[in-house]
Amino acid sequence: MEVVNRYVVIKHHVDGAPTEADLEVREATARWAPGSGQVMVRNRFLSIDPYQLNRMKRSSASHLAVNGIVPGESITAYAAGEVVASDCDEYKEGDLVAGMLGWEDYTLFRPSPGMLMSKIDAGGDGFPLSHHLSxxxxxxxxxYAGLFEVGKPEKGEKVFVSAASGSVGSLVGQFAKLAGCYVVGCAGSQVKVNLLKEKLGFDDAFNYxxxxxxxxALKRYFPDGIDIYYENVGGEMLEAALxxxxxxxxxAVSGVMSEYTGSGRRAVPNMEQVIxxxxxxxxxxxxxxxxKFDEFNAVIGDWIRQGKVQVLEDVSDGLDSVPSAFAALFRGDNIGKKLVKLA
Amino acid sequence: MEVVNRYVVIKHHVDGAPTEADLEVREATARWAPGSGQVMVRNRFLSIDPYQLNRMKRSSASHLAVNGIVPGESITAYAAGEVVASDCDEYKEGDLVAGMLGWEDYTLFRPSPGMLMSKIDAGGDGFPLSHHLSxxxxxxxxxYAGLFEVGKPEKGEKVFVSAASGSVGSLVGQFAKLAGCYVVGCAGSQVKVNLLKEKLGFDDAFNYxxxxxxxxALKRYFPDGIDIYYENVGGEMLEAALxxxxxxxxxAVSGVMSEYTGSGRRAVPNMEQVIxxxxxxxxxxxxxxxxKFDEFNAVIGDWIRQGKVQVLEDVSDGLDSVPSAFAALFRGDNIGKKLVKLA
Known part of the structure; x- marks a missing residue:
């Protein structure tokens, strides 16, 4: 089986805030053959995540944990799609999968024990496929991990979430409410602030x-102090939270978005306070x-079914929209999880 | 019973590196009376600790954890001495005690459940009294707590200790060796470096x-990286360790000596690395x-008896030497625990 595969690349390493022009779509032929041991997935949704910027840098601590992205080569990324050809018993044509695939139309993979790949039965599991990326x-x-395993909230504790209307922050705040905490989030617009308070049930929110x-500002929103800070931005916000x-x-340091682009200044934490x-x-x-992925997902899935957690997704259309969707992340244009839907 | 009590005070709040002239010795009458419920201790050794500087500041995160020091008033401090009068059954004349007393000749206290006070039988416990301050x-x-409870060393891990010839660092390095770790320390002179390698058994040491x-430098001393950094200094050293x-x-952040005085610049940790x-x-x-104090002390006491831990103490004579001994701490003049011995 041979298909034309369109895929996104970076033209060069990216060391500041990314622009649309740093990325481009290319195409090549992708081949699947019986006996190859491979599975071919036609991707339907692509996950657009800020951490990819660190992979695009010439030098970053990120490279210690995940391969850097090579200019001109296809980019691995979390995605969800449908199996269109398979040489493995575990995967059948028509199965839906979510896992480490790529910013491209088709991805070939060979199943291996430690890989991040969830199979969803062909009929689906009752959730929109996109939820498996958000x-x-x-x-x-x-x-879930950052809040419960790192933050370890106790009922009644006060939780501050930055980038609270983002893919992760919007969930952290809702999870923390379900854990019985007092939750305040910050975001970059009044629309986002309203959303946090009115739709997601945050106790309060503000436009930083x-x-x-x-x-x-934090002193006003937390007159009794903060017990857990779920950190997504870094810089001055970290200092203020401390x-x-x-x-x-x-x-719980999940991300430092403002420090990834090198545009904001780095946090200078007061270590005397830390001590x-x-x-x-x-x-x-x-x-x-x-x-613990399956365990976490079972809980989150129940919460979604019971209407206790709202899932925010911000979907762009078509592979050609990946470069602009990615650049827009760093301007804070998205609300909730940024996804690209393929035809 | 009435005695002339000489005590050390700060003349004013201290906000930079302390000088001898910021402190002075005053005297007043101290009175103990039967029926008062009080114990009077004649102090023999005073503990001189860097953290006292934070208590001397007009404003410091320290004040959240321990009372600030008020100019003109006596200064609570860890000390060891002999009971000279007691109105409490638990303490008898001649008993030796170590605990929260003061930078003064005599301290009166009223025993209470949570207080930090260890009693040593009149005959002593085989250790020099000064060891109860070091x-x-x-x-x-x-x-002990910082290394084992916070750092949680595993055999074979690599441990870096800053201010390694100081009161705490000199013990951390020895404890880490006993835990089977590879240990490198840094200090501020060749004499100290030699001491770490030759007397305390550090695997290596350098003059920062x-x-x-x-x-x-750390890349050279830790070609395979650092697993635990026992932090005593802050600033650039923290960045280099990260x-x-x-x-x-x-x-394990025990202290940030270089940041206490405001003279060094604060650490700007690379949060991308942290993530x-x-x-x-x-x-x-x-x-x-x-x-866990008694539990820790039993272990440390055994190690000392078995000759596995060397105790370094740097002793000045007389209450009048407290101001200079304290100021000297911040120039790194001491080797091991800084103590003042009273007549």
Whole structure:
């Protein structure tokens, strides 16, 4: 079986905020053959994630954890699609899968034990396929692991979430409410703030762009201090959160979006506060909790079915929209999980 | 019973590096009376600790954990001495005690359940009394708790200790060797470096003042990376350690000496490294582990008796030497635990 495969590449390493022009779509022939041991997936939804920027850099700590992206070569990415050809018993034509595929029309893979690939029966599992890239995919796993395994919330604790209307933040806030916490989120527009309060059930929310002094803003929103800070942005926000944290506070460092592009200044945490307030700052990746993926997903799936968790997805159309969708992430244009739907 | 009590005070809040002139010795009458419920201790050794500087500041995160020091008033401090009068059954004249007393000749206290006070039988316990302020006091507890409870070393892991010839660092390195780790320390002179390697059994040590690039220095000393960084100094050293840490590395933040005085610049940790290397940075205070104090001390005491741990103490004479001894701490003049011996 031979198909024309369109795929996204970076033209060169990207070291600042990405622009649409840094990426382009190319095409090549993809071949699947019986006896190859391979599975060919026609991708239907692609996950557009900020961490890909770190993979695109010439040099980044990211390369220690995940392969860097090579200019001109196809880009592995979380995606969901349909099996169109298979030389493996576990996968049949028509099966739906979600896992590590690529920013491309078709992906070939050879099943291996540790790989991140979930199979969904051909009839589906009652959830939109796209959810397997958002709440039931790596965003959900990141939110769940970061909040429950790293943040370890107790009922009544106060949780602050930055980039709260993003793919991960929007779930963290809802999960924290379900854990009985008081939750405040920040985001970059009034529309997002309203959404957090009105649709997602955050106790409060604010537009950080309208706060000249983040430290005082957090003092207003958390008169009794912050117990858990779910960190997505870095820079000044981290400093302000630390200044407002309670004794034994936890910072779950999921991302530092403002530091990825090199445009914002880096956080200069007050280490005296870290000591005297006995704060734990812990970086993590969702992959570290892969063994618990099914367990987490069962819980999240129940919450979605019961209407306790709203899933926000922001979908662009067509492979050609990947470059602009990716660049837009860093302007904060998305609300919820950014996805690209393929024809 | 009435005695002339000489005590040390700060003349004003201290906000930079302290000088001898910021402190002075005053005197007043101290009175103990039968029926008062009080114990009077004649102090023999005073503990001189860097954290006291934070208590002397007008504003510091320290004040959240321990009372600030008020100019003109006596200063609580860890000390060891002899009971000279007691109105409590638990304490008898001649008993030796170590605990929260003060930078003064005599301290009165009223026993209470949570207080930090160890009683040593009148005959002593085989250890020099001064050890109850160093390896068997808060320095030992800080080193033990920070290494074992926060750092959680596994055999064969690589441990980096800054301010390694100081009261805490000198113990951390020895404890880590006993835990089967590879240990490198840094200090501020060749004499200290030799001491670490020759007397304390560190695998290696270096003089940070002779290293123009701390990041490359650590790369040389840890070609296979750092698993645990026991942090005493802050600033550039923290950045260099993070850059050289392995995946799942732990930073036990015991102190940030270089940041206390405001003279060095603050650390700007690379949070991308914290995320992708899944690093945990945790501030702690020895007090958090008070419930395990006796357990820790039993282990440390055995190690000392067996000759497996060397106790370094740097003793000045007389209450009048407290101001200069304290200021000298911040120039790195001491080797091991800084103590003042009273007549």
């Amino acid at each position: 709440a039931l995919g790596t965003s959900g796993m990141t939110a 762009k309208e706060e000249p002094d983040l430290k005082s 200044a407002n944290m309670n004794t034994y506070g936890r910072v 005297y307030k006995r704060i734990t700052i812990r970086g993590f990746l969702a992959w570290d909790f892969l063994a | 390896a068997l006091g808060t320095s030992g507890m800080t080193a 003042k002779e290293e123009p690039d701390l990041k490359s 850059a050289n840490m392995n995946t799942y590395g732990r930073v 992708y290397k899944r690093i945990t940075i945790r501030g702690f205070l020895a007090w958090d582990f008070l419930a």
